[in-house]
Amino acid sequence: MTFEDALQQALNGLSFGALLFILAAGLSLIFGMMDVVNLAHGAFYMLGAYVALSVTRATGSFWAAVVVAPLALAVVGLAIEPLLLRRLRGRHLDQVLITIGLSLVIADFIRLRDDWGWGATVRALPFPPGLDGSIAVAGSAYPTYRLFVVAFGAGLALLLYVLHRRTSVGALVRAGVDDAEMLSALGVDTDRLFTLTFAVGAGLAGLAGVVAAPVFGLQPGMDVDALIYSLIVVVVGGLGSLSGAVAGSAVVGPADTFGKVLFPQFALALIFAIMALVLLFRPTGLLGRVRIGR
Amino acid sequence: MSERDDLASTRHAGIRMSRRKFLITSSAAALAAACAPASTGGNAATSAAATAAGTPGAPLKLGQLLPFTKVYAELGNSMKRSTDLYLKLKGNKLANRPVTVIYEDEANDPQVGLAKTQKFIDQDKVDVMLGVVATPIAYAIRNAVDSAKMIYICTNAGGNALTRTTTDCKPSCKSPYIFRTSFSSYQISEPIGEYMAGKKGVKEVFTFVADYGFGTESQADFTTGFTKNGGKITGSLKAPLASADFVPFVTQLKAQPTKDIYSFFSGADAVKYIQAWTQLGLPAAGYKMNGAGFLTEQDVLAVVKEQANGAVTSLFWAVELDNPENKAFKDAYQKEYNLLPDVFAVQAWDGMQALDLALQATKGDTSDKQKLIAALEAVKFNSPRGAFEFDKDTHNPIQDMYMREVKTTNGVTVNTISDKIGRVTDPGK
Numbered sequence: 266m267t268f269e270d271a272l273q274q275a276l277n278g279l280s281f282g283a284l285l286f287i288l289a290a291g292l293s294l295i296f297g298m299m300d301v302v303n304l305a306h307g308a309f310y311m312l313g314a315y316v317a318l319s320v321t322r323a324t325g326s327f328w329a330a331v332v333v334a335p336l337a338l339a340v341v342g343l344a345i346e347p348l349l350l351r352r353l354r355g356r357h358l359d360q361v362l363i364t365i366g367l368s369l370v371i372a373d374f375i376r377l378r379d380d381w382g383w384g385a386t387v388r389a390l391p392f393p394p395g396l397d398g399s400i401a402v403a404g405s406a407y408p409t410y411r412l413f414v415v416a417f418g419a420g421l422a423l424l425l426y427v428l429h430r431r432t433s434v435g436a437l438v439r440a441g442v443d444d445a446e447m448l449s450a451l452g453v454d455t456d457r458l459f460t461l462t463f464a465v466g467a468g469l470a471g472l473a474g475v476v477a478a479p480v481f482g483l484q485p486g487m488d489v490d491a492l493i494y495s496l497i498v499v500v501v502g503g504l505g506s507l508s509g510a511v512a513g514s515a516v517v518g519p520a521d522t523f524g525k526v527l528f529p530q531f532a533l534a535l536i537f538a539i540m541a542l543v544l545l546f547r548p549t550g551l552l553g554r555v556r557i558g559r
Numbered sequence: 560m561s562e563r564d565d566l567a568s569t570r571h572a573g574i575r576m577s578r579r580k581f582l583i584t585s586s587a588a589a590l591a592a593a594c595a596p597a598s599t600g601g602n603a604a605t606s607a608a609a610t611a612a613g614t615p616g617a618p619l620k621l622g623q624l625l626p627f628t629k630v631y632a633e634l635g636n637s638m639k640r641s642t643d644l645y646l647k648l649k650g651n652k653l654a655n656r657p658v659t660v661i662y663e664d665e666a667n668d669p670q671v672g673l674a675k676t677q678k679f680i681d682q683d684k685v686d687v688m689l690g691v692v693a694t695p696i697a698y699a700i701r702n703a704v705d706s707a708k709m710i711y712i713c714t715n716a717g718g719n720a721l722t723r724t725t726t727d728c729k730p731s732c733k734s735p736y737i738f739r740t741s742f743s744s745y746q747i748s749e750p751i752g753e754y755m756a757g758k759k760g761v762k763e764v765f766t767f768v769a770d771y772g773f774g775t776e777s778q779a780d781f782t783t784g785f786t787k788n789g790g791k792i793t794g795s796l797k798a799p800l801a802s803a804d805f806v807p808f809v810t811q812l813k814a815q816p817t818k819d820i821y822s823f824f825s826g827a828d829a830v831k832y833i834q835a836w837t838q839l840g841l842p843a844a845g846y847k848m849n850g851a852g853f854l855t856e857q858d859v860l861a862v863v864k865e866q867a868n869g870a871v872t873s874l875f876w877a878v879e880l881d882n883p884e885n886k887a888f889k890d891a892y893q894k895e896y897n898l899l900p901d902v903f904a905v906q907a908w909d910g911m912q913a914l915d916l917a918l919q920a921t922k923g924d925t926s927d928k929q930k931l932i933a934a935l936e937a938v939k940f941n942s943p944r945g946a947f948e949f950d951k952d953t954h955n956p957i958q959d960m961y962m963r964e965v966k967t968t969n970g971v972t973v974n975t976i977s978d979k980i981g982r983v984t985d986p987g988k
Contacts, residue, residue, distance in 0.1 A: 267814070270810065270811075270814040273810050274807055274810055277804070277806050277810060278807075281803075281807075376632060384633070385632035385633040386633045386858055386861075387633075387826055387830050387858055387859070387862055388862065389834070389862040389863070399838055405813070405839075405840075406838075406839055406840030406843070406844075408806070408838035408839065411806065411838075480804065481803055481804070481831070482827055482831055482834075482862075484630065484826070485628070485629055485632050486629055486630045486801070490803055494803065521803075521804075522804070522807045525798070525802070525804075525808060526811060529770070529796065529797055529798060529799065530799070532802075533799060
């Protein structure tokens with residue numbers, strides 16, 4: 266591999282990692298705050314992509330979809346949390362079952378909506394104008410959109426960091442992650458906070474759907490792929506923390522890409538191997554917090 | 560102080576617990592997700608009782624095993640549309656027997672496919688079975704079909720071994736009861752290899768295929784054909800099926816010097832491949848895309864459009880194919896569904912057509928299996944793809960292969976037919 270090739274593949278890995286971060290951020294947030302493994306996360310991602318497809322078709326603007334799809338998914342989240350999840354709080358297996366059920370319903374709903382231009386055929390979301398070309402990187406054409414994805418992922422991480430660390434809502438979320446009962450006892454309406462968190466998490470899945478759709482395409486089964494990748498990312502990085510999602514995607518993205526380059530047959534096995542090693546030697550994930558005697 | 564420590568340790572345990580729970584629950588989830596479609600029940604489409612003149616014969620029961628969920632769902636939809644249309648045009652009767660079709664979902668899972676086939680045999684007692692998209696499923700049901708002596712017409716799965724004599728019948732082998740109206744992977748891969756090295760004078764090719772049985776088989780058959788005529792394979796690369804990201808692979812194609820690439824991908828993989836191909840500027844760098852026909856079928860072209868321009872692929876059919884049967888088929892299909900048919904619809908259509916003609920020859924008799932097999936072997940007709948007949952030795956079709964180049968005119972992207980290789984027969988015995 267020449268230096269140019271290695272550089273290109275590093276960029277590929279970085280942009281794949283950025284997409285994984287956008288995808289996993291919502292899952293991690295919901296788990297950290299609410300202790301809910303939201304297995305409908307992949308389906309939310311898929312729904313976001315299809316909503317984006319419809320919005321782009323109707324308005325002709327990708328950027329409209331970037332705004333509308335996350336909002337639409339946030340609304341879905343706002344409805345689902347109080348209706349389905351609230352009464353199952355603390356019952357992990359029941360939550361798992363209900364979120365799997367939800368994901369099957371969403372995936373089948375999409376599959377049957379041929380009349381909306383969804384259905385079971387492969388669909389693609391076109392690259393937004395201006396980002397659909399290539400620019401020269403190290404003397405070779407590189408897709409502009411993938412560079413945009415890296416910038417977008419970094420921007421999102423920064424924004425989430427600021428919200429998390431520097432705002433009062435962020436402080437409440439952090440307090441909720443630490444001890445929701447205590448927070449509730451202090452007079453904070455945790456139900457509302459949970460609903461809000463779930464909505465934001467779902468919205469993030471929707472956002473991932475829009476941003477990833479031009480790269481990954483839209484097809485049946487995309488929900489499961491997305492869910493598996495985001496689970497790997499949060500397990501590797503550490504559950505429930507923003508920095509964990511960043512670390513997880515920074516490891517898994519490039520590992521997946523270089524795995525494909527160096528031993529393509531074992532690319533998926535490689536990232537699972539990394540996950541297994543992390544579980545063995547750092548069971549809380551790379552940046553998972555071990556909270557002893559704090 | 561000790562109280563604090565206790566509190567801390569319970570908290571610590573709490574976190575560990577929830578993490579363990581997370582892992583248990585998420586693996587439970589993965590399991591459930593993997594099993595879920597197995598429970599999707601079949602749906603039966605029962606035809607109305609025949610009211611046409613003449614006494615109708617005994618009802619004819621057909622079992623169609625097609626994918627209605629997961630990645631190949633749209634292929635199943637297309638083949639079901641084609642089957643339904645054929646029966647509608649025939650007044651729901653074949654050889655004067657009113658037809659019932661039982662549709663089952665193969666769910667892209669050999670175990671599910673086998674269970675559904677067993678259901679056709681034991682419970683539904685179908686007269687003839689058709690369908691199956693995925694080759695591993697066709698291989699998995701082969702023995703069940705053979706030992707039940709049930710006539711089965713395969714309308715997609717293209718694995719070579721399904722219609723060949725193989726050592727110890729591994730992974731599969733031909734059966735007198737199995738016919739195929741689609742293709743073998745040899746047929747869509749070997750001739751284009753011979754053609755590129757021979758008629759096109761291409762000296763070197765790099766291969767890039769999907770890493771599963773069918774992709775590997777297509778690559779091997781292409782290599783045979785290409786090297787037979789003096790071509791040289793300079794290297795090969797495989798991508799796992801349904802890779803999320805194709806850019807790392809295409810970056811590697813671009814990093815090697817051979818300009819002609821041969822590929823086997825279909826559906827979503829083909830779309831991602833072609834998109835990565837244009838984004839990384841391979842056409843401008845002089846690279847040429849070649850492949851087995853599914854790389855540029857309508858489902859793919861509808862999405863990638865002019866990005867596929869210049870790709871050359873081989874297949875036994877194209878929408879653009881100019882013959883009266885294709886025109887009639889396209890018109891009828893479009894009138895019924897307001898959609899262009901695809902190659903999967905053609906395969907299902909020909910499955911029904913072959914069965915129809917054979918049943919006419921046996922006067923509707925399906926009880927004498929040997930008679931029906933002989934009748935199917937003798938079937939010859941003009942399909943939308945051109946002249947169609949079964950190879951009597953293997954029950955695989957003998958058919959023409961068309962070389963097609965993707966072109967865009969007035970904003971419409973199609974496979975234009977640039978050449979034809981006549982009467983391709985699978986070398987199986």
